[in-house]
Amino acid sequence: MIKFTINDQVVEAQPGWTVLETARHYGLHIPTLCYHEAVSPSGACRLCVVELRDGDWSKVVISCMYPVAEGINIYTDSPKVQNVRRWILEMLLAQCPAAKEVRDLAAQYGVTKTRFKINDPNEDCMLCGLCVRVCEEVVGAKAISTVGRGAHKQVAPPYMQPTDDCVACGSCLTICPTGAMARRFDMLRGKPKVILGAGSK
Structure with missing residues (x-):
């Protein structure tokens, strides 16, 4: 110890x-x-x-x-x-x-305003990367990434296109500390994968 x-x-x-x-x-x-x-x-x-x-x-x-x-x-x-x-x-x-x-x-902490420039008053994503990490490390899907740089950086699917790799498990929604993923979720996922059972054609 x-x-x-x-x-x-x-x-x-x-x-x-x-x-x-x-x-x-x-x-x-x-x-x-x-x-x-x-x-x-x-x-x-x-x-x-x-x-x-x-x-x-x-x-x-x-x-x-x-x-x-x-x-x-x-x-x-x-x-x-x-x-x-x-x-x-x-x-x-x-x-x-x-x-x-x-x-x-x-x-x-007594902070009610900021002296820094606000680019988007409706932004609620802090770019913490929790959604990206849980998708990769826990789910194993890698359906989420951070794209862009600086003020243009954002959470999005790879190549800014909805991805079929998303399994709609909701882990990113659960882990998001600000709830920002809720309004991005539909943008991330493509068409759900259909898994055929035995005997299906």
Whole structure:
């Protein structure tokens, strides 16, 4: 077991665990939007930042991907962490202003508006990639991808064409943290595959 501290509380973690996994094991809250236990972490939303301290030195790291190590000191809600999260939430409010989950979380940190440019006031997708990862890693269909770059990046089927690879399992709908996949689902799937039973012609 690996011993270290979170908010001055001594904790133990299995080798290979991340800071986030350890915090959740001990019931310590770290906000996330792009993380789900069923798929690999990506660090896309950055909301799970924590402060790693060593004497007078410190840095902010993303807890969903930062591996535990003996003797490290982690703080989950320090002033530095709160400041970084407010910046991240401002950027998310600009990226997906229609996402109620983002607005509610931002309000918890006192963020009610953003200084960044809003390209689409109706956008609710935060491009976290959870739908892409669950489709590939859990379902094995690879029917969803992120296409484009920068402000033009979006979740869509490969080559922007509805795909027969979608099995309409609904995993992407379930895992989506903002509900954005609900209005994209019909765009993703092509004609459902018909599986003929024995004796069918």
